[in-house]
Amino acid sequence: MSNTAQISSNSSEDFSENLSDPNKVFFSYAAKISSVKFTLLLEHFAAIADDVFYYSEPESNISFLSFETLNKQSFTFDTYESLSDEISKLKSKLISNHSDYEKFNLPIFLTSVKFPVKKNSDEWKDFNDIDFIIPKIILFQHSGTCFIIANFFSESFSHHENFNEFLERETELIYRLEQRVQEGTNNRVNLKDLPGENFENWKNKIDSVVKEIKREKIEKVVIARRVESEIESSINWQKIFDDLNNKYPTCTNFLYKSGKSIFFGSTPEILIKYSGFNFFTEALAGSIMRGVDPAQDKLFENELLNSEKNNIEHDAVIDYIKKSVLNYVDNVEISKNPVIKKLPNIQHLQTTVTGTLKSKDQMFKIISSLFPTPAVCGIPKELSLGMIEKTEEFDRGLFSGLIGWFNAENYGEFFVTIRSALVKDNKLYAYAGCGIVEGSDPAEEFEESKLKLKPILSLFNNADKN
Numbered sequence: 001m002s003n004t005a006q007i008s009s010n011s012s013e014d015f016s017e018n019l020s021d022p023n024k025v026f027f028s029y030a031a032k033i034s035s036v037k038f039t040l041l042l043e044h045f046a047a048i049a050d051d052v053f054y055y056s057e058p059e060s061n062i063s064f065l066s067f068e069t070l071n072k073q074s075f076t077f078d079t080y081e082s083l084s085d086e087i088s089k090l091k092s093k094l095i096s097n098h099s100d101y102e103k104f105n106l107p108i109f110l111t112s113v114k115f116p117v118k119k120n121s122d123e124w125k126d127f128n129d130i131d132f133i134i135p136k137i138i139l140f141q142h143s144g145t146c147f148i149i150a151n152f153f154s155e156s157f158s159h160h161e162n163f164n165e166f167l168e169r170e171t172e173l174i175y176r177l178e179q180r181v182q183e184g185t186n187n188r189v190n191l192k193d194l195p196g197e198n199f200e201n202w203k204n205k206i207d208s209v210v211k212e213i214k215r216e217k218i219e220k221v222v223i224a225r226r227v228e229s230e231i232e233s234s235i236n237w238q239k240i241f242d243d244l245n246n247k248y249p250t251c252t253n254f255l256y257k258s259g260k261s262i263f264f265g266s267t268p269e270i271l272i273k274y275s276g277f278n279f280f281t282e283a284l285a286g287s288i289m290r291g292v293d294p295a296q297d298k299l300f301e302n303e304l305l306n307s308e309k310n311n312i313e314h315d316a317v318i319d320y321i322k323k324s325v326l327n328y329v330d331n332v333e334i335s336k337n338p339v340i341k342k343l344p345n346i347q348h349l350q351t352t353v354t355g356t357l358k359s360k361d362q363m364f365k366i367i368s369s370l371f372p373t374p375a376v377c378g379i380p381k382e383l384s385l386g387m388i389e390k391t392e393e394f395d396r397g398l399f400s401g402l403i404g405w406f407n408a409e410n411y412g413e414f415f416v417t418i419r420s421a422l423v424k425d426n427k428l429y430a431y432a433g434c435g436i437v438e439g440s441d442p443a444e445e446f447e448e449s450k451l452k453l454k455p456i457l458s459l460f461n462n463a464d465k466n
Contacts, residue, residue, distance in 0.1 A: 018153040019086070019089055019090070019093070023155050024093065024153050024154070024155060025093055025094075025095050025153070025154060025155065026090055026093040026094045026095070026151070026152075026153055027094075027095050027096070027150075027151065027152050027153070027154060028094060028095075028096040028098065028108050028149060028150070028151045028408075029096065029097050029149070029150055029163055029167065030096075030097060030098055030100075030101060030106055030140075030147045030148065030149045030150075031147065031148055031164065031167040031168075031171070032101075032145065032146065032147055033146050033147065033148050033171045033174075034146065034175075035141065035144065035146045036139065036146065036174060036175070036178050037178065038054065038056075038063050038064075038065045038139060038141065039054075039237070039238045039241045039242050039245075040178060040181055040238055041065060041067075041139070041174070041177065041178060041181065042054050042065055042237050042238060042241060042255065043181065043236065043237045043238040044177065044181045045065070045067040046237045046255070046257055046262065049067045049068065049257065050069075050257070050258070050259055051066075051067075051068070051069040051072060051133065051135075051257065051258060052065075052066070052067050052255065052256070052257035053065070053066045053067075053110050053133065053135065053254075053255070053256050053257075054241065054254065054255040054256075055252065055253075055254050055403075055405065056241065056244075056245055056252070056253045056254070057252055057253075058245045058246075058248075058249035058250075058253070059249045059250050060142075061141075061142060061143040061144070062141070062142050062143075063140075063141050064107055064138055064139060064140040064141065064405075065138070065139045066110065066133075066135030066136075066137065066138045066139075067135075067137065068135065068136045068137055069133055069134070069135055069136060070134045070135060070136045070151050070152065070153075071132075071133070071134040072131060072132070072133050072134075073086070073131075073132045074128030074129065074130065074131060074132075075128070075129065075130040075132065076129050076130070077113075077114075077116045077118075077129050077130070079130070081364075083111075083130065083132055083364055084361070084363075084364045084365075086132070087109065087364075088361070090109075090134075090408075091408045094408050096108075096408065098407065098408075098409065099409075101147070104140075104142050104145065104147070105275070105407060105409070105411040106138075106140055106147060106149055106407060107138055107140060107149070107405040107406070107407055108134065108138075108149070108151060108406070108407045108408060109132070109133070109134060109405065109406050109407065110131075110132075110133040110134075110135065110403075110404070110405050111130065111131060111132050111133065111402070111403070111404050111405070111406075111414075112127065112130070112131045112133075112256055112263075112398060112401065112402065112403050112404075112417075113129070113130050113367075113371065113398075113401045113402040113403075114127065114128075114129050114130070114396070114397055114398050114401045115372060115376070115377075115396040115397070115398070115399060115400045115401045116129075116371075116372060116385065117385055117388055117389045117392075117395075117396060118395075119389075119394075119395035120395070121394070121395035121397070123394075123395055123397065123422065123424060123429065124261075124395055124397035124398070124422070126258045126259035126260060126261035126424070127256075127258050127261065127263070127397060127398055131258070134151055135151060136150065136151055136152065137149070137150055137151075137170065138151075139174070148167055148170060148171050148174070150166070150167060150170065187236075188239075188459070188460055188461045189231060189232065189233050189234070189235050189236070189460050189461065190231075190232040190233065190460065190461045191229035191230065191231060191232065191428060191457075191460045191461065192229060192230040192232055193229055194228045194229060194230055194427075196226070196227055196228055197225060197226075199442075199443075199446055202225065202442060202445075202446050203442040203443070203446075205223065205391060206223065206436060206440060206442040206445060207442060208391075209221060209223055209387065209391060209436050210436065210438060210439070210440055212387060213436065213437065213438050214438055216383055216387075218378065218379070218380065218383050218384060218387070219316055219378070219379040219380070219437065220313060220316060220374060220378045220379050220384070220435050220436065220437045221377075221378035221383075221384040221387045221388065221435075221436050222374075222375070222376050222377055222378050222384070222388070222400075222433045222434065222435050222436070223388065223391055223392065223433065223434055223436050223445075224388075224392055224396060224399065224400070224431055224432060224433040224434075225431070225432050225433075225434075225449045225453075226394045226429055226430070226431050227429070227430045227431075227432075227453060227457070228427060228428070228429055229427065229428045229430070229460075230426060230427055230428075231423065231426045231427065231428055235423065237255065237262075240264070240459055241253060241255070243459055244266045244455075244459070247266075247344055247455075248266045248268075248343060248344065248455060250268065250341070250343070251266045251267055251268045251343070251419070252266070252267050252268075252270075252413075252415045253265070253266045254266075254267070254403055254415070254417075256398070256403060260424065260425070261422060261423065261424045262422070262423040262424075263397075263398045263417070263420065263421070263422050263423075264420065264421060264423070265417055265418070265419050265420025265421060265455075265456065266419050266420075266455050266456075267415050267416060267417055267418050267419050267420065268284060268341060268343060268348065268418070268419065269282075269284045269373075269375060269376075269415060269416040269418055270282050270284075270413075270414075270415055270416075271367065271370060271371060271373065271402060271404075271414040271415060271416050272363070272366060272367065272370070272404075272412070272413070272414045273412070273413045273414075274357060274363065274410065274411065274412055275410070275411050276360075276410055276411075277356050277357045277360065277410075278354070278356065278357070279325070279329050279354060279355045279356065279357050279366075280352070280353070280354050281321060281325075281352075281353045281370070282350055282351060282352045282353060283314060283317040283318045283321060283338075283349075283350070283351040283353065283375075284317075284341065284348050284349070284350050284375055285310075285313050285314045285316075285317040285348070285349060285374065285375045285435065286304060286307065286310030286311065286313050286314045286338075286348060286349035287304070287310070287346055287347070287348050287349075287448055287451070287452075288300050288301075288303060288304040288307075288310070288346070288347055289345075289346060289347075289447075289451055290342070290343075290344070290345060290346060290347060297342075297347075300347065301340050301342075301347060304340065304347060304349060305338070305340070305349070309437065309439065309440075310349060311338075311349070312437070313374075313435050313437060314338055314349045314351065316374055316379050317373065317374045317375055318334060318351055318353070320373070320374045320379060321353050321370065321373075322334070322353075324366075324369040324370045325353075325355065325366060325369065325370065327358075327369075328357065328358055328359070328362050328365060328366045328369070329355035329356065329357060329358065329366070330355060330356045330357075330358055331355050331356045332353065332354070332355040333353070333354050333355065334351060334352070334353050335351050335352045335353075337351075338350060338351045339351075343455075344455075345451055345454045345455060345458075346451045346452065346454075360410045363406070363412060367402070367414060371402060371416075372385075372400065372401075372416075373416060374435075375416065375418075375435070376400035376416055376418060376433055377400075378435070378436075394429075396431065397422065398417055398420070398422070399417060399418070399420050399422070399431040400416065400417060400418055400431070400433060401416075401417050402414050402415065402416060402417060403415055403417055418431075418432075418433065418452070419432075419452060419455045419456060420456065421456045428460070430453050430456045430457055431453075432448075432449040432450075432452035432453045433449075433452070434446075434448050434449050434452075
């Protein structure tokens, strides 16, 4: 199979015309298939396709892979309302068999959102402020059950006389591709460090930020580091995600390829999950390293739980969430005390927030209200954004932005894209942010940034100096 066009026989007409044509219907049909190895197929499509999306929640046994696009539209930061209108039109034209599989929340729509400090860098030009994507073909797995999902526009079923046969043909092509694609090498890719920010520059920057925090009465601002490396050979994406899925089963492991650029990561931070009228989010703020043994790990855990600085930071995030969802969510419940979320390299304070949605049609209003969160931006939001724009020399792009997926049955998941990196033109750009408050120690924050860079840099050789 030489290109993705062979996977889907569905022709791609102009999306706007299809959406406005009263005779056109939007179909989304699914069928159960035998399991396939998504990371093996990802290795193939990451090399040849322009738009690829991979998503995995190992602990929940959920993953999906899309590799060809029916529609991709871009929106600016202030046009969430336009996106909501577009989705409402699509839902009104939708005919689907997804209710035949009511135990499964099957994806239809994908989206990504950049961090809203726009610097128009060449580094991120393959991605838009907001990308809204409808894949042609999605492969979806949940707890060992695998589906193929096809999306297309048509006036009727007459163009697809037997839709089951169509899905069977697509599935057979995928099976053949899986057999032909070779397992990649297990060798890690080498990275060559490029000149970047040293500790003295970082210290001067954080000292300056702390002074401004005092002057402007800002509670907290998140300042990020970027580490740039040269990639010395081709990346084996199968190995990357097999490693991430094994090491970080409680995180959301993701890849989004657009054009020549690949953005990927392993994020522990949920922005929103919703199902029907049920709403869920969490505060994830306050961090400390893991111990070398269980006894030391417990000491660090207790230190984090009792840290005044980290608890102030955490409580500020909880208060922000409550205020942000007030107009959209009833019966808000917040877990009484934070718990510890342990990852292989770091541990965080975590508090869950649940509630009942007032309306099923306000998700992007809630996202606009919540995002960017204090965990990646600061408090108050606008002052923090201004300080970030002034302080950081690079463009965050999708780092500390959003990725998400949702369907027409009012199920969706959106995640904050921390612990992430960009691959472009044989370079790897890895990012980590630190919450700066009055009294922050630049040396401690620098060490924390190293911990946060580790999930990405540990996937490569020669990347332990940052």
